[in-house]
Amino acid sequence: MHSSRIKFEIPDERTFSPFPRLPPELRQKIWREAVSTPGMSFVKLESRGRNWRWVSMNRPFSQVTPDNASTKSDDLDEIALEVKNEVAPRRLWDTRLVPISANKKSDISSYHGLNKQIAALTIACGESLDVVSSLVRKKGAVRTSNGKLLALPGSSDIIFLEYLPSELFESGCSYDIDPNCPSLDNIRRVAVRYCHQWQEKPVPSVCPLCGLVHEAASNSVVYPNHLYHFLARHLPNLEEFYFVDYFLLRKAAQSNPSSGEYYNRNLPQRKYKCGPRTYYEADDKTWDVKPQVLRMQEWLQDRFIRYSKASQLSRHQNPEKVRFGILACEWDIAPPVSLKTQYIPSTPKGRNKRVIYEDHALRRQRLRRKSRIAVPVDSNAVAANLPFVFGNPDNSFDFTFEVDWRRM
Template structure:
């Protein structure tokens, strides 16, 4: 686990920086820009408009099976060249839209909620900050949801965690044979998807139950062909791609991990922090590294050869793996706390004893009042009982009163 964050309080008199207005306009605008430049993670998905996913049509099934019948493979066989030679333009236009992964905002840990609050605050501070907020919103490349809510500013370093398939299709080795018709995908520059461990652990059927085709399962591994199809065809401006491995753990000091600082690339959202993983500080599994290498190679070759690809510089796309750590508060002790004893009920014996004490106290007071002596008219002496639990305790005191002054 990393070091605990340093917490400190800023006095009220230091919360306002008075010389700010004397700065040059360029410096002030740079400060406004930096106030909303914290990199974050946003969780969105492609949602079908008006109908549910339906993967393969019966009219295309026989044609696709014929197209993917490969000749005998030899050393010079190029799978990408054979795939590109036989591919056809998807004729199915499937209208989709970008929506949050979680329908409930309270369970959505995406950073764009804080981003929208910061932008709203900028519009109310002053005219200069409002102008900066308006320019950021109008900048080309801003990513927005279907309802118009801002997700990421143009040119920001935020990462979009994207779900573009239902889980059963994402775990398969099918190709991406639809057109999602979602223009917002063009504005995604940094994208992350979940690394699916089912690609190694899933049984290998002869024919895919989803599309009816025979996929490449070299070495007992299912390779997600749909992933490099989707990247090359529908994310033309992507610059970075990440697998998010939720099972990835940090190396301990005993395992030879360097005591140096972790890489500076990290993305905080909610109670999670995503770190860019490397072999020096994290236990990256060999199969994850192998899948990343396979995907990067297939993506570059396919994007250069396919006429369906829209990406112009596939060799410049950066590939990596993200690890996730949770900031979870330790649970409270499950041991039951000792409870105070329950007071017993008031029975007849207790009532009788209390009544006897009250009768005895009244009797003592009456007896003292009978024994009081008469005093002169100008001087009075009183014997007033002073009782603290014992009726025999008393204090005698004397006071005088001048009747002429009354």
């Protein structure tokens, strides 16, 4: 027996009256949870006062060829050789953290909502003000160069970071500069864009950026050495790393493919809502992850751990505890109301301005003839009290008649 449905309305302004009677520890936890929604902020390293110019200052030009380049079996020896020959970067590059999008309206970063929530809690009550003030003053907050808060200490927010221009990010160069950005020390969760150009670029004889031939497999894969250099040297508190693959798609449901269900709701997923986009942590059961992306993730994790342990330039103390993953992106954009555009007749071809002017003059003459002809109208048929009735001989109202020729 089915019970009848209960209908009720939720008011726009919702209050919880027993909240002041809760224990103080529980109330403080609720205030902290109000600003702990996981999100993602999109920032980049911007050079102060000058553009990027990449010149490898640490290692001299070396004519390395694919014949004497190391293979996978010599990976350990290659890391040891790299660490043995490396020196501290002599180039100090003054950089700062700024939003990727210069226009605030196009910036979908979650730190905008975070700052609004903090501003609202500061005026809610004295207890919420104390909780928020203690969170903001705590050491470890990530901020932009102008002091804007990006992530609270210990939060689950992810920083989507662009630390190199696109043409350098697609290469396999090493990271031979010091960005001199103290805000990087507080980043615990970082994500970078997965570059599909790493699989499409041919193997160069000599890299035009730094003069070296970087590690490449037989299928012309360019490995980004600058990535594990940057993570190990300049993110000492890194806990999680993610590749963001914008080409990932969901798999169809394995249980009943004919049902049209594309979401496997039984598997818990980490997700980060940013405006019309939602980022999900991808796995090979729910998402169609390409094998080359997984291989690149394994390569990066292995190189990062071994390089962090061996290099004196590394500042990361626990590389084995860093969690590596892949993020997929889905867009929540409503389709347009109508895809049909209003028909606009095209301008006739082969007609000059003189012909068009004559056509307008002829049309004006026809309108003048029609306006001079008075059409008799029965005055009794007019129910409204009008000051003038067309066709009535008793009218003595003078008026002028104008026509907007631009609308003809």
